[in-house]
Amino acid sequence: MGNSKLVDKFTMFASKLGNEVHLRSLRDAFATIMPLYILAGLAVLINNTVFQWLLSGDTLTNAQYWGTLIVNGTLNISSLLIAPVIGYMLSQNKGYENPLAAAVISLAALVVMMPNTVTVTPVGAEEGVLVQGALTFGNVGTGAMFAGVIIGIVATEIFVWISSIKRLKINLGDSIPPAVGKSFNVLIPFILVMSGFAIISAVLNNVFHTDLIQIITAMIQEPLRTATTGLAGCIILYSLGNFLWLLGIHQSVIYSSILEPLLIVNMTANMAAYAAGQAIPNIINVAFVPAFGLLGGSGSTICLLIATFLVGRNAATKNVSKMALVPGIFNINEPVIFGYPIVYNVSMLIPFVLTPAMGIIVAYLATSLNFMNRCVVYIPWTTPPLLSGYLATAGDWRAILVQALILVLGVLIYIPFVKINDIVMEKTMASE
Amino acid sequence: MKKILLVCNAGMSTSMLVAKMKKAAEAKGADVSIEAKSLSEAKAEISEADIVLLGPQIRYELNNVKKIAGSVPVEAIDMRDYGMMNGEKVLAHAMEVMGA
Numbered sequence: 001m002g003n004s005k006l007v008d009k010f011t012m013f014a015s016k017l018g019n020e021v022h023l024r025s026l027r028d029a030f031a032t033i034m035p036l037y038i039l040a041g042l043a044v045l046i047n048n049t050v051f052q053w054l055l056s057g058d059t060l061t062n063a064q065y066w067g068t069l070i071v072n073g074t075l076n077i078s079s080l081l082i083a084p085v086i087g088y089m090l091s092q093n094k095g096y097e098n099p100l101a102a103a104v105i106s107l108a109a110l111v112v113m114m115p116n117t118v119t120v121t122p123v124g125a126e127e128g129v130l131v132q133g134a135l136t137f138g139n140v141g142t143g144a145m146f147a148g149v150i151i152g153i154v155a156t157e158i159f160v161w162i163s164s165i166k167r168l169k170i171n172l173g174d175s176i177p178p179a180v181g182k183s184f185n186v187l188i189p190f191i192l193v194m195s196g197f198a199i200i201s202a203v204l205n206n207v208f209h210t211d212l213i214q215i216i217t218a219m220i221q222e223p224l225r226t227a228t229t230g231l232a233g234c235i236i237l238y239s240l241g242n243f244l245w246l247l248g249i250h251q252s253v254i255y256s257s258i259l260e261p262l263l264i265v266n267m268t269a270n271m272a273a274y275a276a277g278q279a280i281p282n283i284i285n286v287a288f289v290p291a292f293g294l295l296g297g298s299g300s301t302i303c304l305l306i307a308t309f310l311v312g313r314n315a316a317t318k319n320v321s322k323m324a325l326v327p328g329i330f331n332i333n334e335p336v337i338f339g340y341p342i343v344y345n346v347s348m349l350i351p352f353v354l355t356p357a358m359g360i361i362v363a364y365l366a367t368s369l370n371f372m373n374r375c376v377v378y379i380p381w382t383t384p385p386l387l388s389g390y391l392a393t394a395g396d397w398r399a400i401l402v403q404a405l406i407l408v409l410g411v412l413i414y415i416p417f418v419k420i421n422d423i424v425m426e427k428t429m430a431s432e
Numbered sequence: 433m434k435k436i437l438l439v440c441n442a443g444m445s446t447s448m449l450v451a452k453m454k455k456a457a458e459a460k461g462a463d464v465s466i467e468a469k470s471l472s473e474a475k476a477e478i479s480e481a482d483i484v485l486l487g488p489q490i491r492y493e494l495n496n497v498k499k500i501a502g503s504v505p506v507e508a509i510d511m512r513d514y515g516m517m518n519g520e521k522v523l524a525h526a527m528e529v530m531g532a
């Protein structure tokens with residue numbers, strides 16, 4: 001398998017994709033923001049479980065204010081956080097000398113695209129009123145996260161491009177302190193980018209009575225999100241990512257650039273709904289996928305390890321499995337991927353791709369049949385299986401049962417392929 | 433003291449290899465410091481390293497990292513050595529490249 005031209009071409013394509021500067025910057029940006037979301041998930045969890053067990057009445061409300069504040073500083077300012085970070089990452093990855101300026105312009109451009117008049121509902125009132133001079137959580141929070149990404153990227157691209165036009169640079173000479181010189185250097189690009197964005201925003205508002213945030217959310221984020229995070233789309237993309245592991249390439253090339261951001265959008269919507277006591281909208285999200293599709297690591301390889309212990313005969317693979325067990329409990333499985341190996345191993349192709357897909361389908365069914373709650377806590381992907389389901393669903397013990405079922409089915413899927421692999425390895429060793 | 437920097441996606445799988453390499457270094461009496469970092473963290477520290485080793489699963493980043501590293505040698509760790517967490521082999525190869 002390792003020598004076929006098709007595989008080589010696919011590897012090259014995957015490498016190019018992994019290197020593509022926008023996708024890479026997107027991954028970098030989300031990696032930076034992720035700790036905030038994990039904290040938000042923890043805060044919402046504590047608000048709705050621990051606090052409720054220990055407190056009541058006014059003390060409870062006062063305590064829950066803590067969680068609300070954390071949600072405000074994380075979920076509710078998602079687009080304000082992501083736009084400058086992606087501006088910084090993109091400009092840095094493109095080799096631009098002043099990534100901080102790109103971050104500033106991305107954030108500024110984002111706010112330019114927001115409407116000046118917004119509707120807010122006063123406390124205790126039933127109807128909304130129009131106010132001016134306010135940024136609403138609706139416009140800066142999770143619903144606008146994608147808009148933040150797109151505006152961040154576009155603003156940065158235009159900014160970097162204009163900055164590279166030599167005729168527009170203001171050069172004050174060497175006797176001026178570098179910081180001052182830097183700020184003058186970016187002056188013209190700033191002016192051009194901001195005015196341009198403001199013109200577009202004004203036209204959208206005055207002529208079309210809408211704003212870019214609304215347009216991006218409705219016409220780009222929503223269709224993309226429902227397509228890629230729907231059951232079929234998610235399984236296809238996730239399986240494609242898992243297939244990359246068979247080529248020895250980290251699935252994050254596809255997962256973290258395309259699928260993960262949208263799964264995060266789903267997750268944050270769930271977390272916000274949970275915090276507000278509303279119905280949870282999304283089954284498939286960024287906690288759901290690893291909890292049920294990544295048991296022991298990509299390919300749900302803890303099932304492979306167990307299958308090897310049960311029926312494996314090959315000394316080498318049994319050895320690797322023993323060594324990989326402890327990290328595998330924390331979903332780290334590079335020792336398995338490169339040591340078993342999974343890489344370039346046709347025998348492992350089917351179970352490696354099939355088991356996670358099976359896990360996602362089983363968990364999806366369990367949730368839609370109301371056997372299990374939806375995931376509302378953004379747990380770290382290194383959370384061990386069985387624990388991860390419990391925590392992600394904010395303490396639904398049935399999730400542990402679902403994970404256990406998936407585990408058993410996964411082992412059953414892997415067993416025949418472990419046997420096949422044993423035979424293949426024996427034959428290869430005999431012929432060497 | 434020569435500085436070896438291992439890099440992978442999150443810095444977690446390489447940290448296991450680092451532990452094995454440190455053991456091997458002690459046995460050899462080699463004067464090296466060995467660290468594992470995530471890709472984003474490593475970018476800041478590359479200039480201080482004497483060699484950068486990439487986990488094979490992010491070998492597509494090789495050219496990128498080489499650009500940032502300048503004169504510091506950058507290589508992707510051999511897949512088999514990585515899978516078997518063969519600290520001795522990886523250390524020996526690193527020492528060879530660094531000319532130590």
